[in-house]
Structure formats: structure tokens, C-alpha cells
Amino acid sequence: MLGNFCYSNPTKLYFGEDALHGLSEELKNYGKNVLLVYGGGSIKKNGIYEQVVEILKAAGKEIYEDAGVMPNPTVEKLYEGCRRAKEGHVDLILAVGGGSVCDYAKAVSVSTYCKEDPWEKYYLRMEDVDNKIIPVGCVLTMVGTGSEMNGGSVITNHEQKRKIGHVFGDNVFPKFSILNPTFTFTLPAYQMTAGFFDIMSHILEQYFSGEDDNTSDYIMEGLLRSLIHSSRIAVKNPTDYEARSNIMWTATWALNTLVAKGKTTDWMVHMIGQSIGAFTDATHGMTLSAVSIPYYRYILPYGLAKFKRYAVNVWDVTPEGKSDEEIAKEGLDRMEAYMKEIGLVMNIRELGVTNEMLDGIAEGSFIMDGGYKTLSHEEIVAILKESMRDGQ
Numbered sequence: 077m078l079g080n081f082c083y084s085n086p087t088k089l090y091f092g093e094d095a096l097h098g099l100s101e102e103l104k105n106y107g108k109n110v111l112l113v114y115g116g117g118s119i120k121k122n123g124i125y126e127q128v129v130e131i132l133k134a135a136g137k138e139i140y141e142d143a144g145v146m147p148n149p150t151v152e153k154l155y156e157g158c159r160r161a162k163e164g165h166v167d168l169i170l171a172v173g174g175g176s177v178c179d180y181a182k183a184v185s186v187s188t189y190c191k192e193d194p195w196e197k198y199y200l201r202m203e204d205v206d207n208k209i210i211p212v213g214c215v216l217t218m219v220g221t222g223s224e225m226n227g228g229s230v231i232t233n234h235e236q237k238r239k240i241g242h243v244f245g246d247n248v249f250p251k252f253s254i255l256n257p258t259f260t261f262t263l264p265a266y267q268m269t270a271g272f273f274d275i276m277s278h279i280l281e282q283y284f285s286g287e288d289d290n291t292s293d294y295i296m297e298g299l300l301r302s303l304i305h306s307s308r309i310a311v312k313n314p315t316d317y318e319a320r321s322n323i324m325w326t327a328t329w330a331l332n333t334l335v336a337k338g339k340t341t342d343w344m345v346h347m348i349g350q351s352i353g354a355f356t357d358a359t360h361g362m363t364l365s366a367v368s369i370p371y372y373r374y375i376l377p378y379g380l381a382k383f384k385r386y387a388v389n390v391w392d393v394t395p396e397g398k399s400d401e402e403i404a405k406e407g408l409d410r411m412e413a414y415m416k417e418i419g420l421v422m423n424i425r426e427l428g429v430t431n432e433m434l435d436g437i438a439e440g441s442f443i444m445d446g447g448y449k450t451l452s453h454e455e456i457v458a459i460l461k462e463s464m465r466d467g468q
Contacts, residue, residue, distance in 0.1 A: 077338040078288050085332055087225045088252040091325070093317075095256040096127060102213060102252045103135040107167030110137045111160060111210075113181045114172045115145045119217060122262045128172055128215060140164035142184075145173065148232045148239065148353055148360070149180040151195045157184040158194070161210060171214045171250075174271070175221025175360075178214045182229040182248055185210040199231055199240040205248065214253040218263055219324045220271030220361055222278060222331025224253035232354055238440055239354035241346075255328065257321040261314060268314065269419050270361030272307045272323065276300065277345055277364040278330040283386070284372070284379055285340040285446050292335045297389045299326050299335070304390075304414060311418045342447030345371055348456060351440035358427035365420035366427060369412050370462035374455070376404055379448030383407060424463045434460050 090098030103110075110132055119125040132139055142160045145153065161169065161184055171181035187194035189208040197203050214224045221228070227244035260268070283296045303326050309319040329335070348371070349363035356363075376383050384400045387393040387407020395403050412422075421427060429437070438456040451459075 077290055078286065079338060081337050083334070083337055084246050085225065085249065085334070086246050086251070087249045087332070089225065089255060089328070090252065091255045093256060093258055095254045096131070096215070098252065099128070099131050099215065099254055100135060103132070103137065106211065108136065108138050109140065109164050109166045111140045111142055111164060111166040111169045112172065113142045113145060113157070113169055113177055113184070115143070115174070115177055117143065118262070119172055124172060124215070124217060124259055128170070140166060145177045145180045147176050148357055149176055149183065151231055151233045153180065154183050154187060154194065154231055158188045161188040166210060169210050169212045171212060172217065174216070174218030175223040178216070178223035178250065179221065179229045181212045181214070182223070182227065182244065182250070183231055185212050186244065186248055195231065195233060198242045202242060205244065209247055212250045214250045215259070216253060216255050216324070217259045218267065218271055219260055219327040220274035222327055224250060224255065225328050225332035228331070230350065234354070237354045237436060239350040241350065255324055257317060257324045260320055260324065265314070265419070267359065269311065270359045271327070272303065272361070272418065273365045273415070273420050274361040275303055275323070275327045275330050277368060279335070281342045281346060282336050282339050284382055284448060285342050286338070287381065290338050292338050296335050299330060300390045302326055307418055340446035343444045344447055344451060347441045347444055348437070348459070351437045352424060352427060352429060354440055355433050355437055356428040362421040362427060365415055366422060366424045367459060367463050369408060369415070369422070370459045372408055374459055375447065375449040376408065380404055424460060429460070429464065
């Protein structure tokens with residue numbers, strides 16, 4: 077493990093089929109007014125909304141609702157949420173939904189009492205919070221982002237064609253999160269598999285960096301193997317509790333800051349994927365899957381040793397009689413086959429990307445330097461073009 081670091085994660089987790097019981101206990105720690113944040117209404121169809129509201133009412137809470145959070149929360153929606161939170165003098169924001177809802181709740185928590193434009197302050201200038209923060213709790217209904225146990229918050233500005241994530245500190249982490257795997261059972265297959273790859277991508281973004289013998293890499297290899305195994309089961313049987321519970325737990329540990337320790341981390345796939353999302357509003361996990369294989373094939377020569385290790389330790393590639401490059405490439409071939417097997421999008425054309433968008437997408441992709449290759453604008457365009465050819 078290279079370097080020096082401090083590790084802290086203040087989020088309290090309740091996990092399992094009875095996890096929602098923890099909400100009653102947590103509500104005792106907060107004031108009367110609660111902003112209930114959720115998405116398009118699926119939680120009303122599957123009964124989760126009714127369960128949560130019943131607990132809130134039993135605890136004597138005054139409920140203010142903020143519904144309609146979209147998959148890629150917009151800056152306009154953020155401003156609306158801030159108005160609702162301020163008008164209700166809310167003491168707690170309770171996010172019930174997937175990563176976008178949790179991300180949005182954290183954005184509202186830091187923005188409601190911000191004296192400046194929060195988009196400018198937090199997402200363009202990337203400044204720290206210096207105002208009152210409303211605490212957040214999460215009831216998770218979709219896995220993938222890890223937002224239930226980190227400070228990340230991604231907001232989209234369609235007018236500026238920017239989709240930007242700000243990773244806030246411990247003070248913005250959810251105070252508690254409720255993780256009941258059965259709450260994910262009714263998720264549509266497309267969203268489910270997109271979430272699976274979001275998990276994988278989070279792990280790979282951290283894994284493909286550094287060259288030392290790092291404990292975090294061993295943890296990530298185990299998480300990847302578990303995810304691959306359980307996702308194959310879940311695709312065939314979405315209500316397999318063991319598989320879905322393993323995936324939910326893996327998603328949380330993939331991005332709760334633990335495995336990043338001692339790593340420089342990459343994040344270029346996310347930067348490109350988020351820029352695609354700003355142009356197309358496509359599902360986040362699918363923007364990542366569509367560019368991952370072209371990206372990793374491009375940077376493979378610069379991190380050959382780690383790609384070889386990935387092939388052997390995660391994809392069980394037999395190294396005997398093969399060069400390091402052959403081993404590494406076979407690992408990516410097996411990854412690609414798996415991605416197609418579970419139904420991921422492999423071509424950005426399917427997400428609505430056109431040739432006319434490529435320069436803009438590349439321009440909107442923040443350049444990161446923690447991985448094995450720092451990309452130029454032209455290299456990002458080349459990777460995007462490769463993705464447009466994939467599968468044809």
C-alpha cells in the first residue's frame with residue numbers, strides 16, 4: 077500500500093429483508109419535518125411508498141414530498157428541490173429510490189442554504205460546502221451507484237450539455253441507508269443490468285491504477301468475481317435473493333471509498349460516459365458499458381501487467397504458452413463476452429450518439445490522469461468512434 081491516507085465512513089447501514097425496521101429507530105434522531113424524495117412513482121406500485129409513509133406517520137413526522145426525480149437529475153430539478161426543502165424547513169431528506177434519487181437528495185442537502193448558485197459553486201468550481209447541510213437518509217430500491225454510502229452527487233445541465241459529479245466529504249454522506257434486496261426485485265431488466273455494469277465499472281476505475289502490491293486490488297478481484305457470478309444468476313432469475321443480496325452488498329463496497337485507498341484511480345470511462353449522458357440522457361450504466369471495451373483495449377499496452385493479472389485472477393485465463401499481451405487481451409475478450417451475455421449496450425449509436433456529437437462529447441469529458449494513460453481530445457474521439465463500430 078503506497079502513500080498515506082485517512083479512512084472514515086459515517087454511514088450506518090441496515091441490511092436484509094427486515095432492514096426497513098431500522099428507519100423507525102433512525103427517525104428518532106431528527107426533527108419533525110421530512111422531505112420524502114422519490115422518482116417516477118414505481119415505489120407506489122410496488123408498495124414501498126406505503127410502507128415508508130406508514131413508518132413516517134407512526135413517528136409523528138410531517139411529510140413534504142418531492143417526486144419526479146429523473147434518472148439523470150437536472151439542475152432545474154435541483155432548484156425545485158431546494159425550494160421545497162426551504163419552504164418545509166425540513167430536518168431530514170429521505171431518499172427512496174436508486175442512485176439518482178440518492179444523488180439528488182445529497183445535492184439538495186448542500187444546496188438549499190447555499191448563498192450562491194449551487195451549480196456554479198459545487199459542480200463547476202468544485203468548492204467545498206460552507207453552509208448548513210440538511211442530513212440525508214436513503215431507502216435503496218436499485219443498486220449500482222453506491223450513492224447510499226458515499227458523498228457523490230451527479231447533476232445534469234442540459235443547456236450547457238454537462239453532466240458533472242461532485243464527490244463531497246463525510247459531512248454529506250447519508251447518515252443511514254436501508255438496504256433490503258427484495259426492494260430491487262421489480263426493477264426492469266434493462267435498468268437492472270445497467271446497474272450491474274455500473275458496479276463493475278466502479279471497481280475497474282479503481283483497479284486499473286497503480287503498480288504496487290495493493291490490498292485493495294485483492295479485495296476488488298473478489299468483488300468482481302462475486303458480481304460476475306451473481307449477475308449471471310440474477311439475469312435468469314431476478315428474484316433469486318442470494319444473488320440479489322450479494323450484488324447489493326457488492327455495489328455498496330464498490331464505491332464507499334474503501335477500495336480506493338492506496339490507489340490513484342482512473343475514472344475516464346465515467347467521464348466519457350457522463351458526457352454521453354449529457355448529450356443523450358441515456359441510462360448511466362449503459363453509457364459506461366458502451367465505451368469500456370474500446371477504452372480498455374486502447375490503454376491495455378500502458379498497463380499490461382495489471383491487465384494480465386485481471387485476466388488471470390478475475391476471468392480465469394490460463395497463462396501457459398501465451399505472451400502477456402495475449403493473456404491480457406483474452407481477459408478483455410472474456411469480459412466483452414460476459415457483457416453481451418447479460419444484455420449490455422456495446423455501441424453508443426444505440427444510445428442516440430451521432431457523428432456530429434463526438435467532438436462535443438470529447439470536449440465535455442473531464443481529463444483524468446490517475447490511470448495508465450492520460451487521454452487527449454483526439455484519443456477520446458477515436459475511442460468513441462471505435463464504440464460506434466462495435467458489434468457491427
